[in-house]
Amino acid sequence: MLIARPSALPLALLFVLALLLATTALASPAAQPAIKPKLLASIKPLQLIALDIAGDAAEVELLLAPNVSPHLYQLKPSDRQRLAHAELVIWVGPSMERFLAKPLSLLPSARVLTLLNESELDAEQDEDEHGHERNSSHSEHNHHGQDPHIWLSPAQAQHIAQQIAQRLSTLLPAQRPTFEQNLQSFTARLAALDAQLQQQFKALKAKPYMVLHDGYGHFEQHYGLRHAAVLSLSPDKKPGAKHLWALSEQLKQGSIACIFKEPQYQPALLRNLTQGLALKQQLLDPMAGHITLGAHGYSRFMADFGRRFISCVQ
Structure with missing residues (x-):
């Protein structure tokens, strides 16, 4: 007569229980946190x-x-x-x-x-509302x-x-x-x-200002502003000699109260144009490089952008 070993059944049960626990752990959401997109x-x-x-x-x-x-x-x-x-x-x-x-x-x-x-953005008007002629580089x-x-x-x-x-x-x-x-x-x-910001800009009698390139149209249109001069219509297009001469005369006459610079561009042309002139300059960063990540990041960026703008043109 065959007699079963007392330890055989408990060992089998232990193996089955261990397998069930391992399977449950693998299927548990806590063990496998959802991957964020x-x-x-x-x-x-x-x-x-x-x-x-x-x-x-x-x-x-x-x-x-x-x-x-x-x-x-x-x-x-x-x-x-x-x-x-x-x-x-x-x-x-x-x-x-x-x-x-x-x-x-x-x-x-x-x-x-x-x-x-x-x-569904508002289309820009065919003619530049800031008084610039449309040319091929501007359209591009x-x-x-x-x-x-x-x-x-x-x-x-x-x-x-x-x-x-x-x-x-x-x-x-x-x-x-x-x-x-x-x-x-x-x-x-x-x-x-x-x-x-609407209230602040409405009460502000903005002085004439200059931008490095024509990239502030949406901000200016929204708050009723208009730049008086621009160095280049596009960062990848060099301004012509005629435009630079006219801009130099405008700066020498003192008709520009503020120049907005950008950290992405350091044009030598600007240094040459402003050399020897006491002109107020302000750094504007449309790419939000100085804004830390975290809660309310975009609102903090726009608040800082508006503050810098006002401080230069007031």
């Missing part, structure tokens, strides 16, 4: 808006360092890898980030948010009459936030209420700041 913003102002809308639900990375001009940038192999691994790439459009036009055309449309084409820079620096208008930034919230809701349907709530908070915060 990865968003890639072409420039920092778009990253700031996306962070406000996404909150903790997604990772929002930046493609282009803020101290680099998107007009002049050349795409690197490592950049292409980041584009390929992003669930959503957010960019303005080919009139701003020309270097992205071809690589993004190879990605599925669901993974690309092109803001200048998809946003301004996307057939549209200024690509759309994030400098609070109204258009609001539309950008809406576009991002919609795409995030498609990526993460269960998080839609969170994105909608974040969008509402973004809207209320931006509306309060905009009302404050």
Whole structure:
């Protein structure tokens, strides 16, 4: 007669229990935290808006360092890898980030948010409202009459936030209420700041000012401003000798009270034009390079941008 070993049954049970525990642990949400989708913003102002809308639900990375001009940038192999691994790439459009036009055309449309084409933006008038003649270089820079620096208008930034919230809701349907709530908070915060800036600019008798390139149209139109001089219509186009001579005469006559500089551009032409002249100068950074990441990033950027603008033209 065969007699079963007393230890055989307990060992089998222990093996089965261990296997069940291991399977349960692997299937547990706590053991396998959900992977956040990865968003890639072409420039920092778009990253700031996306962070406000996404909150903790997604990772929002930046493609282009803020101290680099998107007009002049050349795409690197490592950049292409980041584009390929992003669930959503957010960019303005080919009139701003020309270097992205071809690589993004190879990605599925669901993974690309092109803001200048998809946003219902106010079309720029055929004639430049700042008194400049339209020429081929201006049209090339301004996307057939549209200024690509759309994030400098609070109204258009609001539309950008809406576009991002919609795409995030498609990526993460269960998080839609969170994105909608974040969008509402973004809207209320931006509306309060905009009302404050509107009052400040309305009470301001702005003195004539000069910009390095014609990239502030949306901000100027929104707040009723107008620059008196511009060094170049586009950062990648050198001004002609006739324009430089006229600008030099304008500066010598003292008709320009303030010059706005940008950290992305250090044109030697500006140093030559202003040498020996006591002119007020202010640094404006439309790429938000000095703004730290964190809560309310876009509102902090616009508040600082408006403050710097007012301090120079008042």
